[in-house]
Amino acid sequence: MNNEPQLPEGASTLIDVVRVVLWVVALLGIGAIGIGVVQLGSDRFSRQQDGVGKGLATIVGGFATVFGAGLAGYILPAGSDDAHDTTAQPVDTPPVDAAPPETIAAPPSEPFDWTPVIWIAAVVAALAVLALAGYLIVRTRHRILDRKAAARTLTADFAAAHAVYNDVADRYAEYLADPYAIFTRPLLDDLKDPRTAAFITAFTDAGALRTDTCPASSERVQTFADASRAALTAWTTADQHARAIGMGVQTEDGKRAVRRIRSALDLALDNSAAAGEREAAMATVARLSDGLMTVPDRIYARAKTAIETTTRKQLTS
Structure with a gap:
């Protein structure tokens, strides 16, 4: 005789269905973890910091879903396979004159074993910690690389602006060093000429922004670059105008x-x-x-x- 408690009719089938649903939920949780990791990576490379919190929330939710589904599946009673194993045994018909069976007291129920649950929780927590640590490492590495790339870009922009300024300074110095330039471009010494005056102003402004070392601020580099290009444009305009006018109309x-x-x-x-x-x-x-x-x-x-x-x-x- 089987003294184990029997499930109601149809309950084992329902339990099997619930187990399948739990497996599907666990797979969805694993998928959520993967989606969260992908979202973290895409948001990091696209520099969208507002999506980082969503990615972390998706990963944590995925871990929680997997853990909950596993715990629910662990505490469910046996399904149809286990229940039918006890009824598949042939039952001996007691003899008519047999003595009434003795009443056997059900064994006391054992306390619930929490060890598997603790192990599952520890594994999930470890995975969560590893995922968070990996994310922080990747994020820190990308920040370091971004800073280095920004520094290289800033240095290159400053060098380009410096080259433009030096080009203007060299052209102007060449004019000043040529004593015979007064016969071909005398207007470059005439501050009453608006083009010459505009060049002197632009060149002075660029010189005031010039530094020997690259500034730490990208705004200062951009301002110096704009001033250097303005000085170059002003020089080109004034020089071409002076060459075209020359000594002017003479008797x-x-x-x-x-x-x-x-x-x-x-x-x-x-x-x-x-x-x-x-x-x-x-x-x-x-x-x-x-x-x-x-x-x-x-x-x-x-x-x-x-x-x-x-x-x-x-x-x-």
Whole structure:
């Protein structure tokens, strides 16, 4: 005789159905964990920080679903297979004259064994900790890589802006170093010309933003880059305009005077000429240019320095 409690008719089939449903729920939980991990990765690469919380919530929910389904399946009673095993045994018909069966007391129920549940909870908790640790490691690594990439980009942008500024400075310095540029682009020394004035302002503004080392702020680098490009544009405009205008419309007397000024300037800058001749030539330049054209002070200073150097050499020789 089987003294184990029997399930009501149809209950074992219902339990089997519940077990299948629990398996489906567990699979859905595993799928949720995978979706959460994918969401974390996609949100990280797309820089959408608002989706990080959703991804973590999906992972935690998936773990909770798997754990709940496993626990529910563990505490369910035996299904149809286990229940039918006890009824499949042949039952012996007791003899008619047999003594009435003795009443056997049911064995006391054993306490519920929580060990498997604890193990399952420990495994799920460990997986959750590992997943969180892996996410934090990946997130930290990506942040470090992003910072390095941003620093490289900032340095490259600063170098490009510096190159533009240096290009403008070199072109302007080349003009200032050429004493004969006053005959081809005199307007570049005329601050009354709006294009020349715009270039001087833009070049000064860019120079004020220039630093020897790359700034830590991307805004400062961008501001310097914009100022350098503005200076380049202003220089190009002023230089082309000055070349197009040149000395302007001159009379024949004016043209002859300009030719004499240029010849006198050649003599003043000739290191092989005597100091007295060079001084007289500079005086001629000043006299002929008065009222006709502007000779910048830097040219007089250059000629004076060259004459003094020649004089010292002659005295010491």
